[in-house]
Amino acid sequence: MNGISIAVFLSFGLFVEIILTQLAILLVLARIGVGKKEYYRYPLNLTMFSAVSLIGAFTFWLLGGDHQSIDFTSFQDIVAIFGYAITVFVVNQLFIKMNHRVFYKRNVKLFDKGFLWEIQSSLIVLPVGFVLFVLYTEIGRIAIFYMGIPFVMIAIILKLLYSYQEINRYLEETGEIGHQLTKKMVVNEVYDVFISKIANLVTMDCAYIYMVVDEHLELVRFTDAKNEIQPTHSRLSKNEAFSGMVWEENKPILYNNSKEWSFLKANKIPKDMESVISLPIETNNSTIGIVTLVSKEKNAFGKVHLRILDILTNYFGVAIENAKNYEITKLNSEKDGLTKLYNYRYFNNAVEEYGSNITKSSIYSLILLDLDHFKQVNDKYGHEAGNEILRLFADTLTEFIGEKGLVARYGGEEFVISLPHINLTEACKLAESLRALIAETPFPVMKHIFPHNDVEYVSVTASIGVSAYPDHCETLNELIRHADRAMYLGAKQRGRNKVAVYQELQPN
Structure with missing residues (x-):
């Protein structure tokens, strides 16, 4: 959108650029499935991006730019174009950070990974957008076709690059979590390490860890992102709620919005949750527990999360069995075999x-x-x-x-x-x-x-x-x-x- 918007602004002016940006925002929000409880995101984002466009245009004009008569060889016009692009980028980032702090109460840093990613993508996309403007000025509408293919390819490459970086990050952190789990020789410590690391690795609102005890699932660990929620149950039966379903079918589940699991009457999670991912913990071809994560955001979890959590639950299952075996061995070495008293x-x-x-x-x-x-x-x-x-x-x-x-x-x-x-x-x-x-x-x-x-x-x-x-x-x-x-x-x-x-x- 940034690449296209700079070409539209330089070619047709502020009004058309705002209209195009607003349409793009509406399409994005519709695509990600904003629910009724988050309808405020429509006016919020429309207002925010309109403000970004206005401030960028004001900077462009303040630096002497005029989109009706741009001279590519003019130093002043080049400075105005760069000033416009930089202003849009900076103001956009400031609004995003302010949005996170005010509406979502998240303590975010300005220069985080998202900021660096935006710099990288902008350095690739903005020059292409400028070239689109130049070609459109020289050869007309056919330039949209010629530059459309590179734009699509760039979008695909950026998406693959982002996915690669995310998967690589997940794999690195997964390996570290697995290493930390294997070092713990007490079952309760294994539970604590796993749930704390999961909460940092995956963006979610609540996490549940259940272990199979006799004929039911026992809730052994629970956490929520804001420490405001208390679990409403301590055990589940087979086919009860999400975790009970996973235990019965021995298959993971992934739901991206509440409509997908409306058939489930007693879900045992807070009412405002939208996304759910739940996986079995398996060792020696048997299920010993269930891990369930939930989020208020729609489409919060994807296939990459399913794969990463599958690896982590395997680590988790092995760590639990190792810790149990160690505790049994330690207990046997400390207890008298006949009287069961300490030796x-x-x-x-x-x-x-x-x-x-x-x-x-x-x-x-x-x-x-x-x-x-x-x-x-x-x-x-x-x-x-x-x-x-x-x-x-x-x-x-x-x-x-x-x-x-x-x-x-x-x-x-x-x-x-x-x-x-x-x-x-x-x-x-x-x-x-x-x-x-x-x-x-x-x-x-x-x-x-x-x-x-x-x-x-x-x-x-x-x-x-x-x-x-x-x-x-x-x-x-x-x-x-x-x-x-x-x-x-x-x-x-x-x-x-x-x-x-x-x-x-x-x-x-």
Whole structure:
């Protein structure tokens, strides 16, 4: 339009150029499908481009130009023509940026990629428009035919160049996103990286990430461009809304305006949305989730977005599976296989981590338990029954301690309880209550070593040692040793089924 408008302005004047520009704007707005809610764009753009034409013409005349008598060899006329072209370009860019800030509340920069693209295209198109004017002046209307073909070819080349640049940009950013996803070993971090990068990569208003959980889709992440919208649902069934359709059919969908999906009654997205793109997340030939993006703009997404998002969802699916496998492996390395409690290695790391941040005002207590005469239980009822008691005993400890501390299996029939922020007095009360609970709680077991697996209730007792920081030591590393000493010397050797405190063993 810029190339044609300069030829029309120089040949026929301002009025004809404005009429041509207005018609072009109407065609563009009709082509992109401006909806009822955006009808304001018609008067806005018509007014804006009329103002651009008027200011450009005023600059042309101010520099001494006269479209009725242009001399191509006149320096003044050449300056006037260049002044007109530059003014139209600059004023047009200013209006565009102002439009983004005022009407769309977008914080845009003047010298962005769009500005550079306009400079490149204008440097190609404007000289061709000037040549059209020269030829029209010399040979008449046939010049439109001669220059029309180059204009069409230039338009096609510019469109292909723009598409190439966009695809290349998308591919570069897609590769970087894939690289960042593969580095995350926690599933929630994978979700966060993916949705934040998608929001920056693709222009959209809302994004949803669902994961398949049992027989429904669970909404695990949601974001909107302005942080003003809250999701109206947390799960979907098959064939429900866009994501449910994609899950059922295992095919992506792309809608460019709301009329295309008017058949869908419950779409679960904000009412003013127009464009929708939704894709399955697949790994090992199965769908594990759905990604859905929506936009208020018509024709917001195209085939290029479909291809890019298809690549990204593949990265995403692989990253999720890797993170899940890592978390399972990590959990198995931290948990005791029999009791499902944390093992001693995890417990020791937790104590060291807490100890690295300890201060003078910190308090920390530790309880060490050992089941009394447990070998006799194994001999009488069998090792399977003994293992069952250990599992039930671990459940009892976990339920009793709750959120107060960390329970771990120390080894064999020994268990340890870490109690951050609990002083010695409170720890002793907990230990005594726990001792009484254990002694009063019979555990049901099967007598596996006999022909008939009858259920029998077995009572056990525990010897318990307690130590605390800073009462008994200067560093947390000494706590386990002190608690162990209290348990054996103070509880085991004094009759078992007792609670002993390390301080009581010290000479007066």
